Amino acid sequence: MLGALEIRDMLIIDRLELSFQPGLNVLTGETGAGKSILLDSLGFVLGWRGRADLVRAGAERGEVVAVFDLAPGHPARAVLDDAGFPDSDELILRRVNTADGRKTAWVNDRRASGEVLRRLSETLVELHGQQDDRGLLDPRGHRDMLDTYGRLGPQRDAVRAAWSARSKARKALEEAEIALEKVRAEEDFLRHAVKELDALDPQPGEEAELDIRRRLMQGAERIREDIARAATLIGSDGAEGAAGDALRWLEGVSDQAEGALDGPVVALGRALVELDEAGRGVERALEAMSFDPLELEQAEERLFAIRALARKHGVLPDDLGTFAGDLREQIAALDAGDADLANLRAALEAAGGAYDTEAGVLNTARHAAAHALDEAVMEELAPLKMERAIFTTAIRPAEPGPTGRDEVTFTVATNPGAPSGPLNKIASGGELSRFLLALKVCLTGTDSGLTMIFDEIDRGVGGATADAVGRRLAQLADGGQVLVVTHSPQVAARGTHHWRVEKRVEDEMTLSTVRAMTGQDRIDEVARMLSGDRVTEEARAAARALMAG
Known part of the structure; x- marks a missing residue:
């Protein structure tokens, strides 16, 4: 879980300290106030590749510190051990970017490479947005997601073992053929x-x-x-x-x-x-x-x-x-070469047959899991006003490998009779947001210790649909941690913790700040999101109703 984020001299942020909590953490504010800068800064300290000009104008360097609390057995601990870092319940990531572009990172006060940061980030944070190509929109990860959803670990392990045995048998045959050919030449x-x-x-x-x-x-x-x-x-x-x-x-x-x-x-x-x-x-x-x-x-x-x-x-x-x-x-x-080769070929054929059997078992299990996932996603799409859309987990033959011989792709058809295709090719912005949210709700039960971030995933929706989005984000945050950047009052009203991002001008310099919204301030912020700059009592009453519902 992300516990704290400290940003110094990054873009239009001079100094900012945020303490996040479990549950649904909401960030709101006017367009251009700096909400995306917070995500850019978090991505920077996590080693993600992004924009290069992050240092605030006039500053010598920018710095971001992120503090994560690690539960026992958290996957980040294995990454730390593999990289030679001491284990700890608190993980402190710090990264500095100088004005000339040099970047230096530390993990718990020890120098670390950007690669180590990126490996840690995969176990710490999951970002979702309409243009997200790191998570649900990346077809390369769909097979793993389906296997995790279907709890197909034992079947995958059996396929991996069979693939390893087949590979060893193939290698033994190839080595024997090469050795025999060499001996025959002499x-x-x-x-x-x-x-x-x-x-x-x-x-x-x-x-x-x-x-x-x-x-x-x-x-x-x-x-x-x-x-x-x-x-x-x-x-x-x-x-x-x-x-x-x-x-x-x-x-x-x-x-x-x-x-x-x-x-x-x-x-x-x-x-x-x-x-x-x-x-x-x-x-x-x-x-x-x-x-x-x-x-x-x-x-x-x-x-x-x-x-x-x-x-x-x-x-x-x-x-x-x-x-x-x-x-x-x-x-x-x-x-004895010919006899030995015959035995090795027979062993390879047997190993190949065993692999085919295990891959077939995994394929059957994947089809069953895909059917269950499709039904679960369709149930989630109805409250999001997409009951006419069709979500399908497509499984196609692929080249055999250690994870089987299946290619898995999440596809959608926005209307009955319309052609289906990959999520990011078929769905519009608002539709894509809802597809991603429905899919994530179905897949979340398998996540382990991830902080989920949704960047304006509610864009293009409103009313009852936005309320459904807010409820599902709150459901995702139950027992975990979700950060959502939103312009939707229905989503903001569901937050357990609320921050407003604002811009101010000091000495002709634009700076971004973040204020915690509690009590009346939070009611006023939700009311502003409902009615605009002029907050009326009617808007406040509507905000209270949203927050109570």
Whole structure:
């Protein structure tokens, strides 16, 4: 609900503070007094796109502040959360326009963009007038209005879910077709590569083992001859044999040497043991370095083949096995591709059938809701002196989408037998006002926390019709908030709160002011609207009667 509106230096308003209340808030005044400026200023702080020259002549900047009270669960709270603003029961919007055209906005004292203001405005205010293209006259919103009126949320949710499932199935099929086509383009390469890899069958770690074995065999050719010479010198024909002979000679005479040879005999025995161990080690080395030249050639060929394949496919030698597995999976997918595509096409067909079913259910429900809405609007048109008019909610086929496959348009025929058409194309100004009001009365029960503004929606009607308009505006305001700019005394008489917009001249400058009308002032204002500038007692009596009725 709009609680307060403060305007400074906007057009012909120097400073104005208004406190609005729940119920029907009426703004009256002479033509040109500045009533439209109030709406322009409110639209400015809500981020609506409007006239650019809003700053009062001679002022450096204009400023508008609007204060809204938010009930728990109000849709504006979700917008605040999505935009990163703290939640609050009071929402303060402030927007400044400098004389050079720069605009700056704040939401609860934090800088905000015009887009955030516009998103908030959609949850805060609904403007209706004879030239309104934001609400009831915009066919793009008629389908949503009908669904809300018919409480078709569950059916729409089912259609949206079915559309999402269908879209996912279509995407899966398209991706599979693209992937299969890509694999088919590389089929020859894939099969040749797998055949080549399978023939070589490289194992993890094999490249390193082959490299070590190759280097050992290459090194063995260079050192084996020296090792063989060393083995001869160490063995029985060399040092070991000589040491053995020496040990036997010493042992044969050690008893006669009075112990002088005991130490050398023991040392020589140890030397023989070490020589034997050294000889065995050299022999083992020789055996290890024994290889067939053909083995070296084979190792080199395999090593080079593994490295060549790794370079060819751009992978590490140890990853060739994994790479081969990936290629086999692609070939398997290629071989199973047609079957997979058939399954995906079947899934898409099933998802499409489910969508068609849910869209059909929604279509049936929309037709039922449209029939109920048409009857409700027709009942409202009779008291508005349009009982011969025909209101029809037209439902036509449309391109399938997440909200179904229906196009919804509110159409009217002003007289029996006359062609029907969109509201804003067929109805005249006064007729359009009454159509909009009747439609809004029927749709209002579904609104949530909106402040409704009607800009001279009673233009072109009077008498009993204007009284019916006033009664329906009061009905709309019951339990909510409605602001109406009006020239009709019948409408003004129904207001629970009344303001008069006036012009005054100060220092040769025209300024607009707003006064709250209560008591006798309000009676006089309604009387003025009845009789003109000269207010008579008869007019006052008529005003009292209107306000009492």
